[in-house]
Amino acid sequence: MDLLDTLTAKGLRRELPTREEALAVLATTDDELLDVVAAAGKVRRQWFGRRVKLNYLVNLKSGLCPEDCSYCSQRLGSKAEILKYTWLKPEQAAEAAAAGLAGGAKRVCLVASGRGPTDRDIDRVADTIAAIKDANEQVEVCACLGLLSDNQAERLKAAGADAYNHNLNTSEATYGDITTTHTYADRVDTVQKAHGAGLSACSGLIAGMGESDEDLVDVVFALRDLGSDSVPVNFLIPFEGTPLAQEWNLSPQRCLRILAMVRFVCPDIEVRIAGGREVHLRSLQPLGLEIANSIFLGDYLTSEGQAGQADLDMIKDAGFTVEGADERTLPRHRADAVAGGCGGASASPCGTEAHACGTGGCGPCGGHAEPAEAAAEVKDLIEAESSDEARTDLVRVRRRGAGTELAPNA
Numbered sequence: 001m002d003l004l005d006t007l008t009a010k011g012l013r014r015e016l017p018t019r020e021e022a023l024a025v026l027a028t029t030d031d032e033l034l035d036v037v038a039a040a041g042k043v044r045r046q047w048f049g050r051r052v053k054l055n056y057l058v059n060l061k062s063g064l065c066p067e068d069c070s071y072c073s074q075r076l077g078s079k080a081e082i083l084k085y086t087w088l089k090p091e092q093a094a095e096a097a098a099a100g101l102a103g104g105a106k107r108v109c110l111v112a113s114g115r116g117p118t119d120r121d122i123d124r125v126a127d128t129i130a131a132i133k134d135a136n137e138q139v140e141v142c143a144c145l146g147l148l149s150d151n152q153a154e155r156l157k158a159a160g161a162d163a164y165n166h167n168l169n170t171s172e173a174t175y176g177d178i179t180t181t182h183t184y185a186d187r188v189d190t191v192q193k194a195h196g197a198g199l200s201a202c203s204g205l206i207a208g209m210g211e212s213d214e215d216l217v218d219v220v221f222a223l224r225d226l227g228s229d230s231v232p233v234n235f236l237i238p239f240e241g242t243p244l245a246q247e248w249n250l251s252p253q254r255c256l257r258i259l260a261m262v263r264f265v266c267p268d269i270e271v272r273i274a275g276g277r278e279v280h281l282r283s284l285q286p287l288g289l290e291i292a293n294s295i296f297l298g299d300y301l302t303s304e305g306q307a308g309q310a311d312l313d314m315i316k317d318a319g320f321t322v323e324g325a326d327e328r329t330l331p332r333h334r335a336d337a338v339a340g341g342c343g344g345a346s347a348s349p350c351g352t353e354a355h356a357c358g359t360g361g362c363g364p365c366g367g368h369a370e371p372a373e374a375a376a377e378v379k380d381l382i383e384a385e386s387s388d389e390a391r392t393d394l395v396r397v398r399r400r401g402a403g404t405e406l407a408p409n410a
């Protein structure tokens with residue numbers, strides 16, 4: 001139990017694990033899984049109690065993107081039969097947002113497909129933020145519009161945006177394998193622009209694209225170093241009609257290990273279970289709440305989630321509470337750092353679905369292997385174990401809410 005005791009102690013002190021320790025979490029066995037969840041849960045409860053923050057996605061502009069992100073159903077050349085529409089009017093977006101807020105969400109995430117916004121697009125989003133905040137002053141608004149040009153982050157901040165999402169998605173080493181039309185450095189630059197403008201940085205990853213454990217650890221350490229305040233963990237939804245349609249690499253257990261690793265590396269940072277929750281965690285979703293402190297309510301950008309009421313029931317049944325608009329998400333030391341413009345990483349007190357939005361080297365007794373050994377010895381076993389059957393039956397293209405005549409799911 002040395003590994004988990006060490007990681008728990010470090011998490012309670014906001015101290016970074018080593019890369020070897022993070023890798024060892026990914027290499028634990030199914031026999032150890034509940035111990036891993038319990039250890040990550042102690043860290044989660046230390047910094048976030050039993051609160052679950054609900055976020056609500058509004059897809060302002062869907063499909064027809066000129067970029068080629070291979071995981072994305074909205075990409076150039078995608079044959080996925082998703083909804084395609086151009087910019088929602090501010091009042092349409094506000095109506096969709098209102099449904100999510102009525103369902104208990106405290107953050108609205110305004111997402112638009114595309115390489116990045118034009119200055120005219122920033123005007124549209126500013127009008128949309130105003131329409132949403134006119135009706136609900138307390139709501140947090142996060143924009144997710146792609147790569148930002150100079151001064152656009154400042155304009156969004158002035159328009160009332162609280163946060164900006166731009167995911168790193170995977171490690172720098174493998175970024176070129178999933179996208180060729182922009183670079184990892186472009187993504188880092190946008191997160192830094194957002195941060196520099198005083199927006200809370202939301203940046204996460206996608207697991208299940210064929211990456212190695214080392215890639216996962218690399219991207220999570222990079223997100224921490226970048227000063228991300230919230231880390232969405234997406235589990236790839238292999239959409240038919242995209243290049244990664246055959247990449248069914250995740251099991252529910254693997255997803256929990258990934259979430260736990262993220263929690264140990266980011267103990268006091270919002271860890272959000274994002275796209276793919278229903279498809280990959282399936283009946284183990286409530287265990288995910290023991291580790292992550294944030295989820296999306298209802299549907300995703302181009303796919304449908306479980307009913308909003310089912311999300312709320314799950315939270316209640318698992319003994320958690322929905323975080324209220326008057327409750328602080330981040331622990332005070334981090335919230336103060338954000339307010340003061342300090343997004344620094346590391347373990348110091350300032351420490352830190354795409355475009356937006358699962359056998360340790362131990363014996364039968366279930367004891368934990370030494371981190372480095374475990375990572376090396378069980379890699380093949382983990383790869384075999386983590387392969388999952390293709391649950392295409394669980395992938396449902398979104399046909400309701402924004403861009404349709406049907407009511408949103410919230």
Ligand code: SF4
Nearest residue numbers: 065067069072075355
């Ligand atoms: S992730 Fe964003 S930039 Fe990439 S293809 Fe999808 S919508 Fe376009």
